Amino acid sequence: MAFKKIIDSIPEFYHPFLPDVFQMTIPPEPFSSCPRCPMIAESRDEISFDNGKPFAPDTKCCTFTPRLPNYMAGAILSDNDPAIREGKKRISDRIRTDKGIFPNGVYPTGEYNKLYQAISSTGFGRSIELLCPYFVHGRFNCSIWKFREATCALWFCKHIGGKKGAEFWQSVMDYLKFLQESLMNIAAFKCGLHPVDPYGEGSYPGFRESSERRDNGRNIADIWKKWKGHKADYYIRCYEIICNLDAGEIQNISNHGYELAKRIENLASGMVTIPEFLSVNRDLIRDDQTGHYVVEITSFFEILQKSIVWSFRLPKFILDPFNGITKTSDIVKLILESHSVRIEPEILIALYRQGILKDSGI
Ligand code: SF4
Numbered sequence: 376m377a378f379k380k381i382i383d384s385i386p387e388f389y390h391p392f393l394p395d396v397f398q399m400t401i402p403p404e405p406f407s408s409c410p411r412c413p414m415i416a417e418s419r420d421e422i423s424f425d426n427g428k429p430f431a432p433d434t435k436c437c438t439f440t441p442r443l444p445n446y447m448a449g450a451i452l453s454d455n456d457p458a459i460r461e462g463k464k465r466i467s468d469r470i471r472t473d474k475g476i477f478p479n480g481v482y483p484t485g486e487y488n489k490l491y492q493a494i495s496s497t498g499f500g501r502s503i504e505l506l507c508p509y510f511v512h513g514r515f516n517c518s519i520w521k522f523r524e525a526t527c528a529l530w531f532c533k534h535i536g537g538k539k540g541a542e543f544w545q546s547v548m549d550y551l552k553f554l555q556e557s558l559m560n561i562a563a564f565k566c567g568l569h570p571v572d573p574y575g576e577g578s579y580p581g582f583r584e585s586s587e588r589r590d591n592g593r594n595i596a597d598i599w600k601k602w603k604g605h606k607a608d609y610y611i612r613c614y615e616i617i618c619n620l621d622a623g624e625i626q627n628i629s630n631h632g633y634e635l636a637k638r639i640e641n642l643a644s645g646m647v648t649i650p651e652f653l654s655v656n657r658d659l660i661r662d663d664q665t666g667h668y669v670v671e672i673t674s675f676f677e678i679l680q681k682s683i684v685w686s687f688r689l690p691k692f693i694l695d696p697f698n699g700i701t702k703t704s705d706i707v708k709l710i711l712e713s714h715s716v717r718i719e720p721e722i723l724i725a726l727y728r729q730g731i732l733k734d735s736g737i
């Protein structure tokens with residue numbers, strides 16, 4: 376597990392728009408390995424919080440519908456990659472039904488939003504009703520992965536850096552959401568439309584689903600202007616506009632995102648710093664009498680307001696030398712010399728950030 380660049384977790388489409396901070400290297404997230412999802416139970420009958428497998432095998436964590444920005448919908452519609460064929464079909468179908476279709480992009484429907492609010496605290500990770508419309512069954516589950524939205528790109532169920540790691544990834548997500556919104560606004564304005572969040576601002580009745588509108592509000596022609604009846608073409612045009620932004624426009628976005636980028640830098644540096652002297656927190660490990668310790672880690676899921684416990688085994692020779700008085704760098708050298716095992720920095724970060732190794736305060 377080598378460190379990787381932050382940019383490696385971001386869909387390639389966004390790379391030309393990202394500031395230098397995204398070139399920083401950080402530990403990977405090996406405990407969130409989606410193709411071999413460790414969070415799913417074998418069957419729906421076996422779903423349990425106690426064994427660390429709280430999600431259903433036929434939903435995983437995709438019980439969420441992303442807000443796809445206008446230019447991303449256009450990217451999907453324009454792409455001829457066979458890997459995106461199913462996603463393209465699903466977006467085209469959504470546009471035909473005209474549900475959740477706005478100048479801002481392809482959004483969850485109003486009905487879905489209400490359902491999510493009502494049942495996500497118990498149904499996240501398991502409710503078929505909440506399953507994402509772009510989900511496909513099989514090893515790889517996303518039909519629009521190449522053009523995934525910020526939440527789908529950057530939500531990890533477990534963080535190697537514990538709370539610090541969660542805070543760090545949230546800062547990266549905040550930047551990507553800021554970038555998404557900036558690009559979405561530019562595209563809509565350049566097409567002559569007014570990008571207003573359809574659900575975030577209740578004073579715009581015209582942006583609600585036509586099936587939900589109880590007043591005459593602004594009629595559909597006001598919202599879509601010349602794009603009425605040509606919504607797929609509109610999304611494709613948004614994509615073309617964003618692909619052709621000039622360097623000055625891209626720099627302008629980066630200038631506005633300066634504070635968010637700075638926050639990423641600070642959190643990334645803080646996450647990888649570990650104390651010089653560490654000792655083992657024996658309350659969090661158990662001797663399994665086979666020369667190993669069982670290490671238990673608790674993760675809190677905000678949306679479910681529940682914690683899950685997950686565990687793994689480590690040879691005793693890796694943890695025992697952390698006695699609080701020998702330097703961490705010397706212990707790493709000692710383990711390499713005596714057992715030919717290299718303790719990579721990300722392992723130390725994980726053990727420290729998860730509380731297994733604690734600062735001995737020397
Ligand atoms: S992020 Fe979702 S799919 Fe990936 S490992 Fe975690 S629960 Fe599974």
Ligand code: SF4
Nearest residue numbers: 437507509510517527
């Ligand atoms: S868009 Fe893809 S990754 Fe995101 S929730 Fe849907 S299926 Fe999952």
